[in-house]
Amino acid sequence: MSRTVYVNGAFLPEEDATISIFDRGFIFGDGIYEVSAVLGGKLVDCEAHLIRLERSCNEIGLKLAWSRDELIAIHQELITRNKLDEGSIYLQVSRGAADRDFAFPKDIKPSIVLFTQARQFADTPQVKTGIKVVSTLDLRWARRDIKSVNLLGPVLAKQFAAENGAQEAWLVEDGVVTEGASSTAWIVKGKTLISRPLSNKVLPGITRKAVLAFLAESGFTFEEREFTLAEAIDAEEAFITSATSLVMPVTTIDSHSIHNGAPGPATLRLREIYLEHARKGGVLG
């Protein structure tokens, strides 16, 4: 069935939606994106995603021509028009279309595209088994805090994962896990959750922020520090967070079983609390 998508001011059937071949998102990867979850027809923490979008655009000198309220209204309209109950909404803003030249062209108008993707991720069978991750070298650029559409590093890492029967890749730099190819990486020791500090090396995950917001309620403490691949393999539990996986147990890292190959109680509890909040529209604010 054809979706209704949003392109540069118009809601259109997906077959009729077009972007110029000169669009700098296509030519240079000169653009920013966001992915927001939808659960029970409700947007989850959309405002936090839009705040991150504004920051990313600001960091690359891209002037957003849409207000936060306008963007939320477009998200809502897509949910309604596509009768989306569960899934995600992808938003991409690029610097716009102009003849190819590296430096920013003058008076260029940004392009914007939004589309929905229906998927069942709250009750996915993967939660019962957990996922497998494989480690691979982090080949990305130095500003991973910017959610750039330039995703060749993660694409190659995910392909490597797929070829090895895994659902996610954990990116490793100097022996330390930076993050998942499209998720935040966590390990658990007793009642302590461990994930690395925010910096230019990782994307500041909105789901990460949400998990930390209900830390007291969930009865865990947080140790914000780097961890090595060896420490992760030895951990009691491991999991990932993202707008598309929510909170997902990791039960295999490379060929090593974590928590005897079954999802652990800490991860399952965090997922349960996260879902409870997310179903009401979000955890943050």
Ligand code: PDD
């Ligand atoms: N990816 N780290 C990276 C590199 C990511 O691409 C993502 C999200 C995250 C988690 O961020 P959040 O919790 O805000 O979704 C961390 C999205 C889902 C994607 O690229 O599809």
